[in-house]
Amino acid sequence: MKVIDFSRTNSILNQYVSEIRNVEVQNDRLRFRRNIERIGEVMAYEMSKEFQYSVKNIQTPLGIAPVSTPDNRLVISTILRAGLPFHQGFLRYFDYAENAFVSAYRKYKDTLKFDIHIEYIASPRIDEKTLIITDPMLATGSSMELSYQAMLTKGKPSNIHIASIIASQQAIDHICEVFPEDKTTIWCAAIDPEINDHSYIVPGLGDAGDLAYGEKE
Ligand SMILES: O=P(O)(O)OC[C@H]1O[C@H](OP(=O)(O)OP(=O)(O)O)[C@H](O)[C@@H]1O
Ligand SMILES: O=c1cc[nH]c(=O)[nH]1
Numbered sequence: 001m002k003v004i005d006f007s008r009t010n011s012i013l014n015q016y017v018s019e020i021r022n023v024e025v026q027n028d029r030l031r032f033r034r035n036i037e038r039i040g041e042v043m044a045y046e047m048s049k050e051f052q053y054s055v056k057n058i059q060t061p062l063g064i065a066p067v068s069t070p071d072n073r074l075v076i077s078t079i080l081r082a083g084l085p086f087h088q089g090f091l092r093y094f095d096y097a098e099n100a101f102v103s104a105y106r107k108y109k110d111t112l113k114f115d116i117h118i119e120y121i122a123s124p125r126i127d128e129k130t131l132i133i134t135d136p137m138l139a140t141g142s143s144m145e146l147s148y149q150a151m152l153t154k155g156k157p158s159n160i161h162i163a164s165i166i167a168s169q170q171a172i173d174h175i176c177e178v179f180p181e182d183k184t185t186i187w188c189a190a191i192d193p194e195i196n197d198h199s200y201i202v203p204g205l206g207d208a209g210d211l212a213y214g215e216k217e
């Protein structure tokens, strides 16, 4: 499976990642959400280079201009809640994309053990389309796996892009096992080495949903 890790390349993306990780900066919710959006925008631009293109002859006021534009039919799917600003970043660039939303949350049995519950899905048909699943955090990879299973009730995509910001090495390994190898690409801004006993990514950034939208009870 193709895994693209942007932290290996020097670019302005790393500035945005440093700010969402930084305890001195990340509590500014507006900046946190905007940085997540900006990472989505940059990632969307990079991802667009992998799409299929064909030349269209565009009528200008003065003549015909041949322009190569993408042909992929995109569905951007997002895992609530933390995925929302990331989704928005992709949608700013892929303005013709269809959109899907899946809810996934950790229901704790005690302080360490939890199940992931999927209770809501709103999606178009995804047959023969390019499915982009956006979620800024991949800790165990279970929310991504279960959300993908839920999306498969809406059809069979031709190819899949998993977009995350911080992924644990464990999540990358898990996704490589459970997603179709030949048609999946993982995009992330960084891969961190560990998850802790509470299944939080270390060093990670903390709870992305809470940082974007406030704590829940
Ligand atoms: O890889 P996993 O171990 O499944 O963990 C990652 C999930 O955790 C976060 O959501 P969270 O459950 O915190 O919900 P929230 O976005 O509502 O805060 C994140 O956005 C992922 O969906
Ligand atoms: O590190 C983590 C793990 C799950 N969800 C988060 O927001 N952060």
Ligand SMILES: [Mg+2]
Pocket (backbone or CB within 6 Å): 082, 207, 208, 209, 210
């Ligand atoms: Mg959360």
